[in-house]
Amino acid sequence: MFEGPDYPKPLDESQFEEWLEKGRSSKIPFAYLLVFWDELEGKYLPYFTEDRSEIQRYPRLGSSPENQLLVAAYDLYSESRVL
Numbered sequence: 001m002f003e004g005p006d007y008p009k010p011l012d013e014s015q016f017e018e019w020l021e022k023g024r025s026s027k028i029p030f031a032y033l034l035v036f037w038d039e040l041e042g043k044y045l046p047y048f049t050e051d052r053s054e055i056q057r058y059p060r061l062g063s064s065p066e067n068q069l070l071v072a073a074y075d076l077y078s079e080s081r082v083l
Contacts, residue, residue, distance in 0.1 A: 008061075023076045
């Protein structure tokens with residue numbers, strides 16, 4: 001996942017699947033998986049949220065000098081990309 005010139009490095013598909021399962025199995029009723037790129041650590045990080053409007057709060061990859069940038073957001077149950 002996230003292969004190509006628009007992304008810093010690819011994300012292993014199995015890691016992504018683990019994040020989806022972790023979000024679905026949580027006791028907190030998460031609905032979305034947000035994937036961030038951490039510039040300092042050089043890796044992708046997951047973040048789970050219940051509220052779709054929270055997606056708009058974060059700076060996106062390529063649009064901000066922040067250290068953690070939002071790369072994509074997914075619905076945990078349909079697995080469709082919402083951003």
